[in-house]
Amino acid sequence: MEATREAAPMAASASSSSPLHIVMFPWLAFGHMIPFLELAKRLARRGLAVTFVSTPRNVARLGAIPPALSAHLRVVPIDLPAVDGLPEGAESTADVPPEKVGLLKKAFDGLAAPFAGFVAEACAAGDGEATTTAAGFSRKPDWIILDFAQNWVWPIAEEHKGLIAEAMAARGIGVEVARNDDGLFHRDDVAAAVRRVMVEEEGKVLARKAKELSDIVGDREQQEMYLDELVGYLQLYK
Known part of the structure; x- marks a missing residue:
């Protein structure tokens, strides 16, 4: 089990x-x-x-x-x-x-x-x-x-605490805020991350990729297809 x-x-x-x-x-x-x-x-x-x-x-x-x-x-x-x-x-x-x-x-x-x-x-x-x-x-x-x-x-595992942020950063649709050794954020690091997204040139690239991802997420027909594939996976590997 x-x-x-x-x-x-x-x-x-x-x-x-x-x-x-x-x-x-x-x-x-x-x-x-x-x-x-x-x-x-x-x-x-x-x-x-x-x-x-x-x-x-x-x-x-x-x-x-x-x-x-x-x-x-x-x-x-x-x-x-x-x-x-x-x-x-x-x-x-x-x-x-x-x-x-x-x-x-x-x-x-x-x-x-x-x-x-x-x-x-x-x-x-x-x-x-x-x-x-x-x-x-x-x-x-x-x-x-x-x-x-x-x-x-x-x-x-401890290193998975930032899994969602890491995944977004890896896909180029977000940035991960730097953490201290104890996993906490500092306000200066949060401000730096916001600046990267909202002010710097990097933010334009992130916005474009985020728009591409939103088009995929908003495609109901494609999402239903993913669900059908999930059901097939669950049935195959039960």
Whole structure:
């Protein structure tokens, strides 16, 4: 049983004729949960069984699953454990000031055991007789798609902290702000990065490449093709 930042296969269930069962568990920030849920809906529309895991308050704020998708997409809430100093009811980065995100992460890490219990229960159910309550949910999870913050699932190397910025810089659509040895930014370095993008000649090249990328991201037909390719990958390597 494996899990990675993007997606990793789990042991295939006995019933190969049922749809793939995908489990998703994003970091507790709406900038993560909303895209994950949108991906879950797209996969559900393609007939896959998708279990979306989050905390009760976030589940409520994300809204109800469209009835047309309810047979293929379910939401499983897991209670966030209490942590000293974390405001009551805080279940996302939108609920806490920046200096308390570390406490939210500590609470998030406390979900390791209940999430492991959920996965174990799902696998045990998949070993038994198949039910017809919902297409694919009687099947063991074939894949778990996780986010960057679950170091209790798959240790993330220290050098990956700047992964997104590094990727943007490598593609020529952004610059990475210099960090101190402890990973923090200095305001002068932030100002220098902004100057490179907004004032210097380099910024024109970055803007052109960013426009090219936005055209790709905004191409709905191409994005649907990518999703079809993703489904094919998940089915091939389950």
